[in-house]
Amino acid sequence: MSTSTLTISAPDTSHPTRGGALLRFLRAFVKRPAGLAGLAILVCVAVLALAAPLYMGQNDLDVTKVSGPLLAPPSGGYPLGTDQAGRSILLLVLWGARSSLAIGAIATLLTVLLGSSVGLLAGHYQGWIGKGLMHLTDWFIALPSLPLAISLAAVLGQGSTSITIAIAVTSWTGTARLVRAQTLAVEARPYIERARALGAGNLQVMLRHVLPNVAPLIMVSSTLTVASAILSETTLTFLGLGDPTSVSWGSMLDAAFAGGAMTAGAWWYLLPPGVAILIVVLGFTLTGRAVEHILNPRMGVGT
Amino acid sequence: MSLATDPPAAADPATGARNHDSAPRAAAARSAFLHYLGSKLLAALVSFAITLLIGFVLFQLMPADPVQTLTRGHPTSYAQMVHLRHQLGLDQPVWRRFVTFVANTLQGKLGDSWQFQQPVSGLIAARLWPTLLLTGASTVLSIVVGLWLGVRSGWRHGGLLDKVTSSVALTFWSVPTFWLGMILLIVFSVGLGPIPALFPAGGMSDPSLPQTGFTHIVDVARHLVLPAATLVLVVFAQYTTIMRSSIIDELGSPYLLTARAKGLTDALVRRRHAVPNALLPSVTVIFLQLGGLVTGAITVETVFSWPGLGYLTYQALQVPDLPLLQGTFIFFSASVILMNLLADVAYRFLDPRVRAQ
Amino acid sequence: MTLLQVRDLAVSYRDGSGTAPAVRGVSLDLDTGQTLGVAGESGSGKTSMALSLLRLLPPGARTSGQVLFEGEDLLSTGWSRMRAVRWSAASVVFQGAMNALNPVQPVGEQICEPIMLHDRVGAKAARTRALQLLDSVGIPASRFGAYPHEFSGGQRQRVMIAMALACRPKLVIADEPTTALDVMVQAQVLQLFADLVREEGIAVIMISHDLAVLAQMCDRLAVMYAGRLVELGPSGQLIGAPRHPYTAALSRAFPVIGDPASRRAPSGLPGDPPSQARLGAGCSFAPRCPVALDACREREMELWTCGDGRQAACLRVLPEYSAPQGESS
Numbered sequence: 001m002s003t004s005t006l007t008i009s010a011p012d013t014s015h016p017t018r019g020g021a022l023l024r025f026l027r028a029f030v031k032r033p034a035g036l037a038g039l040a041i042l043v044c045v046a047v048l049a050l051a052a053p054l055y056m057g058q059n060d061l062d063v064t065k066v067s068g069p070l071l072a073p074p075s076g077g078y079p080l081g082t083d084q085a086g087r088s089i090l091l092l093v094l095w096g097a098r099s100s101l102a103i104g105a106i107a108t109l110l111t112v113l114l115g116s117s118v119g120l121l122a123g124h125y126q127g128w129i130g131k132g133l134m135h136l137t138d139w140f141i142a143l144p145s146l147p148l149a150i151s152l153a154a155v156l157g158q159g160s161t162s163i164t165i166a167i168a169v170t171s172w173t174g175t176a177r178l179v180r181a182q183t184l185a186v187e188a189r190p191y192i193e194r195a196r197a198l199g200a201g202n203l204q205v206m207l208r209h210v211l212p213n214v215a216p217l218i219m220v221s222s223t224l225t226v227a228s229a230i231l232s233e234t235t236l237t238f239l240g241l242g243d244p245t246s247v248s249w250g251s252m253l254d255a256a257f258a259g260g261a262m263t264a265g266a267w268w269y270l271l272p273p274g275v276a277i278l279i280v281v282l283g284f285t286l287t288g289r290a291v292e293h294i295l296n297p298r299m300g301v302g303t
Numbered sequence: 304m305s306l307a308t309d310p311p312a313a314a315d316p317a318t319g320a321r322n323h324d325s326a327p328r329a330a331a332a333r334s335a336f337l338h339y340l341g342s343k344l345l346a347a348l349v350s351f352a353i354t355l356l357i358g359f360v361l362f363q364l365m366p367a368d369p370v371q372t373l374t375r376g377h378p379t380s381y382a383q384m385v386h387l388r389h390q391l392g393l394d395q396p397v398w399r400r401f402v403t404f405v406a407n408t409l410q411g412k413l414g415d416s417w418q419f420q421q422p423v424s425g426l427i428a429a430r431l432w433p434t435l436l437l438t439g440a441s442t443v444l445s446i447v448v449g450l451w452l453g454v455r456s457g458w459r460h461g462g463l464l465d466k467v468t469s470s471v472a473l474t475f476w477s478v479p480t481f482w483l484g485m486i487l488l489i490v491f492s493v494g495l496g497p498i499p500a501l502f503p504a505g506g507m508s509d510p511s512l513p514q515t516g517f518t519h520i521v522d523v524a525r526h527l528v529l530p531a532a533t534l535v536l537v538v539f540a541q542y543t544t545i546m547r548s549s550i551i552d553e554l555g556s557p558y559l560l561t562a563r564a565k566g567l568t569d570a571l572v573r574r575r576h577a578v579p580n581a582l583l584p585s586v587t588v589i590f591l592q593l594g595g596l597v598t599g600a601i602t603v604e605t606v607f608s609w610p611g612l613g614y615l616t617y618q619a620l621q622v623p624d625l626p627l628l629q630g631t632f633i634f635f636s637a638s639v640i641l642m643n644l645l646a647d648v649a650y651r652f653l654d655p656r657v658r659a660q
Numbered sequence: 661m662t663l664l665q666v667r668d669l670a671v672s673y674r675d676g677s678g679t680a681p682a683v684r685g686v687s688l689d690l691d692t693g694q695t696l697g698v699a700g701e702s703g704s705g706k707t708s709m710a711l712s713l714l715r716l717l718p719p720g721a722r723t724s725g726q727v728l729f730e731g732e733d734l735l736s737t738g739w740s741r742m743r744a745v746r747w748s749a750a751s752v753v754f755q756g757a758m759n760a761l762n763p764v765q766p767v768g769e770q771i772c773e774p775i776m777l778h779d780r781v782g783a784k785a786a787r788t789r790a791l792q793l794l795d796s797v798g799i800p801a802s803r804f805g806a807y808p809h810e811f812s813g814g815q816r817q818r819v820m821i822a823m824a825l826a827c828r829p830k831l832v833i834a835d836e837p838t839t840a841l842d843v844m845v846q847a848q849v850l851q852l853f854a855d856l857v858r859e860e861g862i863a864v865i866m867i868s869h870d871l872a873v874l875a876q877m878c879d880r881l882a883v884m885y886a887g888r889l890v891e892l893g894p895s896g897q898l899i900g901a902p903r904h905p906y907t908a909a910l911s912r913a914f915p916v917i918g919d920p921a922s923r924r925a926p927s928g929l930p931g932d933p934p935s936q937a938r939l940g941a942g943c944s945f946a947p948r949c950p951v952a953l954d955a956c957r958e959r960e961m962e963l964w965t966c967g968d969g970r971q972a973a974c975l976r977v978l979p980e981y982s983a984p985q986g987e988s989s
Binding site: 556557558560561562563564565566567568575576579580583 | 751755758759764
């Protein structure tokens with residue numbers, strides 16, 4: 001095995017520092033219009049969602065306190081129309097963003113934690129632990145996700161927590177596979193062997209050496225995971241598994257469906273939540289893809 | 304100098320000796336295939352076992368006391384509850400219950416639905432055909448549309464069709480399936496603005512029409528259009544993507560230059576040479592995507608009240624009807640595992656290069 | 661009788677920022693039944709030149725000049741005429757050992773394909789003819805339905821030859837036909853090919869970087885360097901008494917099969933061929949030439965006649981520059 005000359009020669013000033021790497025990444029990111037568009041969307045949505053309590057009062061959401069026309073098409077005072085209770089659809093969509101984004105984010109966090117842990121362990125421990133975890137991941141992938149998510153959420157009871165857990169349980173395999181592959185790649189590098197020879201324990205190897213290398217990939221994978229988590233949340237809430245009292249995009253569509261918005265031709269009830277989901281998911285997808293392209297320029301032709 | 308043969312090579316029998324060599328080679332190929340089949344079968348069985356385990360944990364161990372749920376609203380004495388618990392086998396040790404559970408499931412005894420008061424297996428059997436019809440039709444259409452678009456997009460990648468297709472596909476992937484269904488419903492069934500009501504709003508057939516014969520077939524077909532369209536719109540993109548990259552992979556291959564040198568038109572080169580080679584890697588992916596179709600079917604059937612297994616699941620969720628949910632969960636999982644197994648086997652057959660190994 | 665006349669053929673590729681010339685002003689003639697070898701290193705433009713004759717280059721390539729095949733300029737005909745000419749009048753033998761055959765189609769069908777397309781016959785007649793062709797290259801009829809991967813490299817090359825002869829072309833362009841084969845197999849395949857084309861009176865343009873192969877097969881040789889022809893003439897004379905220093909270097913690098921005198925250790929040539937982008941005035945070979953003069957770097961090179969049927973693009977063949985050839989064999 002050849003020895004690297006880096007350890008012997010004078011400090012290589014052309015070798016980028018951590019801060020320099022971040023700067024290069026940002027500069028590369030700015031050059032990608034799709035990624036910038038995605039990021040802009042996310043920032044806008046986040047701001048609108050977080051600031052919602054500032055421009056909306058509880059009165060706008062309370063069915064007993066609103067005074068708008070019932071299930072009315074868009075008009076001056078209500079740019080996106082009203083629902084069956086007379087609430088402004090526009091305000092509902094903006095308020096719903098909070099719930100959908102929150103669940104999406106938390107579910108993604110759980111997914112990433114679970115998936116990364118399994119992936120890291122599976123890649124690091126080559127013996128029966130590693131093989132066992134890999135088989136476990138493969139078996140999980142074989143199970144169709146929606147029936148499992150539905151069953152889990154149903155058994156755990158209605159509510160946001162159940163949905164979040166159900167999403168995490170059905171989404172972790174993607175991250176696990178990714179992290180495992182990257183862990184194997186990183187641990188095959190010579191400097192890991194040297195680190196072990198110098199006495200680094202398992203935990204140290206994993207946390208100090210593998211994790212920093214895997215982190216960028218996890219970051220990319222999370223943006224795409226959030227997108228699919230939001231879609232899953234919407235689906236599960238639509239099917240009736242969400243919190244009946246809170247407003248989210250899924251609950252709006254459920255209300256539209258159950259309340260006969262379609263037979264009434266109330267397209268304004270139907271369109272905004274879906275378009276909102278589209279915008280947010282596109283935001284995450286575009287950002288994630290842009291980051292992916294930067295981190296891995298050897299992506300396939302034609303992407 | 305003899306022109307007849309090359310110097311004998313291991314895998315290349317001389318002219319006359321071919322028949323002698325082929326018998327042991329065929330036998331070796333057959334046993335390799337059986338070995339492959341065996342390992343895939345084993346993997347599928349293990350997956351199914353895991354499914355049963357998860358089903359057991361989810362539906363038998365986790366929920367609240369079923370006796371309580373069953374007797375809610377009916378005044379029941381403690382003794383009656385104990386008796387009921389014994390009848391349902393709930394007082395057995397866990398491992399015993401698991402064995403009973405597995406035995407029952409394998410015999411098709413999936414319990415009774417709480418809301419329909421009928422055996423779950425009977426309900427599943429009754430709703431199976433509509434789901435098969437819907438997913439089958441959607442799959443075939445998605446494959447045809449998806450592959451066609453993939454071939455054209457990849458052949459002239461970077462061109463207009465390519466860009467439009469990928470944007471459209473991305474958009475459809477980024478919205479919930481059921482929302483697309485609802486939009487299609489409101490536009491084409493209820494009628495929006497100038498567009499008249501073209502298709503029925505739900506169900507599988509019109510009860511006022513005869514339930515057999517040609518009228519019935521046309522009626523069902525009319526009801527099938529919107530739900531199938533919804534599924535196709537969401538699913539086609541997967542096939543397009545895989546076919547597109549397969550075609551792009553083939554684009555630089557020398558045999559395409561040979562085909563062009565023979566004087567074939569661009570379309571013939573694409574159709575007769577590039578596509579068959581690009582199709583092979585796509586096939587496995589096609590089968591593997593069938594699992595995703597199951598997911599879509601659940602929500603689409605709900606939106607269109609299509610009387611299949613997906614709608615059954617939705618109905619089970621409303622109560623929640625745990626035995627019914629358990630039954631549909633096991634059934635869906637088993638189906639997808641079976642699909643994946645068939646995919647692996649089919650792929651082995653289709654690639655002549657793999658066949659030869 | 662002149663079959664092919666190439667005039668000022670030039671090919672350039674668009675590569676992102678600019679255009680890179682691959683072939684710069686090649687002119688040559690080929691008579692019926694004649695065999696011409698085109699020799700040169702990788703990057704000399706020989707494959708681009710050969711493929712451009714039938715307009716088989718990728719979409720990013722720009723071709724100019726004239727390719728008169730039996731009097732018809734192939735570079736300016738319409739596409740349907742071009743497709744009709746391909747294979748039926750002039751076919752190509754690619755490197756069969758590599759992926760030049762469709763992996764998922766039986767070889768018999770691949771041979772039938774051009775027959776049915778150009779001769780307009782049905783499947784049965786095409787199959788009969790294909791079996792004849794396979795027989796003529798020594799592949800048994802039982803292998804008609806076999807797939808390319810079931811053959812060895814040498815067999816695949818013979819299939820390619822059979823396929824190229826399917827429509828009885830007048831010209832066959834062979835692009836490195838034996839490069840990927842073992843030496844013994846190479847000799848067999850070449851002999852087969854030579855016999856078949858001689859029987860039918862087919863003209864051949866054979867491209868190779870292997871001078872020994874070309875010397876064995878071809879009556880005449882053309883040597884290309886950096887997109888230009890640098891020497892042209894009967895192959896025996898060219899190799900035995902080269903007039904261009906590059907040809908001399910090439911012939912020293914390859915011992916000729918069957919010639920004991922050339923079996924001494926082959927000598928190489930220092931330096932690399934010029935990249936397509938950086939080509940200046942004067943002779944492109946000057947930087948590596950052992951006998952270069954100052955004038956070589958300034959004067960525009962042409963193919964000057966230097967014997968009966970011989971041409972060389974070297975100042976040294978001109979009377980005013982000729983000096984005793986110190987480096988000849």
